[in-house]
Amino acid sequence: MDRHITTFPVPLTGKISLVVAPRAVVGSLMTMLATLALRGQVTVIDGGNCFDAYTLARTLRAHTHQIEAALKRVWLSRAFTCYQVLAMLAELPVDGTPVIVLDLLSTFLDESVNLNKRLRLLDSSLNLLRRISQGAPVAIWARTRTSTITSEDQRLLLPLLEIAHDIWELQTPETPTHQLPLF
Template sequence: MLVCSRERVGDAATHLLVELALRGEALAIDGGNRLQAYPLARALRERTNRFDFFCQRVLIRRAFTAYQLLALLESLPLLTSPLVILDPLASFYDETLPVGQARWLVQRCLQEIERLKRAAPVFLLLRTCPLPQRRFLQDMVCRQADTLFYEQEEITSFVQPALF
């Protein structure tokens, strides 16, 4: 399942991880350093008085480069608990990463995600691509998703009503 959002990826991940933790264990891989521990802890504390128990059900790993993301995915055994991958393409948008290498790394990551989703649900929370020349990476991920949700863009322009 893939959720594309403009900015609120961290908030969506917090809510999703709280719901998953209340049902069992969950693993989160943060590819864009978007998941904040304090809001996650606060949200868990609001939902249960057994905070310590449920907090231990969420395991968080961070990938700071595209290569680290691939290495994390490759090293994961088949899981029985859900996997949440938060902003996986953040490091792929780095302009120092050659486009051909970025394409290859995304293909490899998608192969690993395909392997992992055979055993347990995989949720990808993807921030919309900020670079037009790298949007094809987002398209590659979207084509692979079984279920795809796009966050509606908010219209923030105001229209002056006619006085007469």
């Protein structure tokens, strides 16, 4: 695994690309999103309220003077529950429009919903993403929250790893526990 990857390739039709990384990767995801928006319509489902319009606009500005037109090609939906994620995915047309799902597992970590129910909803959501990927590029970001992965995190992440064709797993660089000398 290369911890220094800062950009991700644009996902391809017929494949599901998965990024497993901490929140610091949002800028790189906005770069991928900008590339797709320059080409045409893109659907974004934001499960963790992490869409960064400022970074997206700045990236677009570096490639085009028609920023507003490119931004209008990004269709953003925010999901706050695992039920909403499933409903949003079920409503997406299979028309070749690329789909980016940001922080997918965030909504599935809701402890007020029984774990078995969350796993069933996740499975249904992944089946819809698999169907969508047959006619459009699909990229998913699963945010890592801590350096220690809980068994529940692992149970939710495993199905994502199983359906993904391309996987980038990035970790936060470890910080030293003591002050490094200056000289």
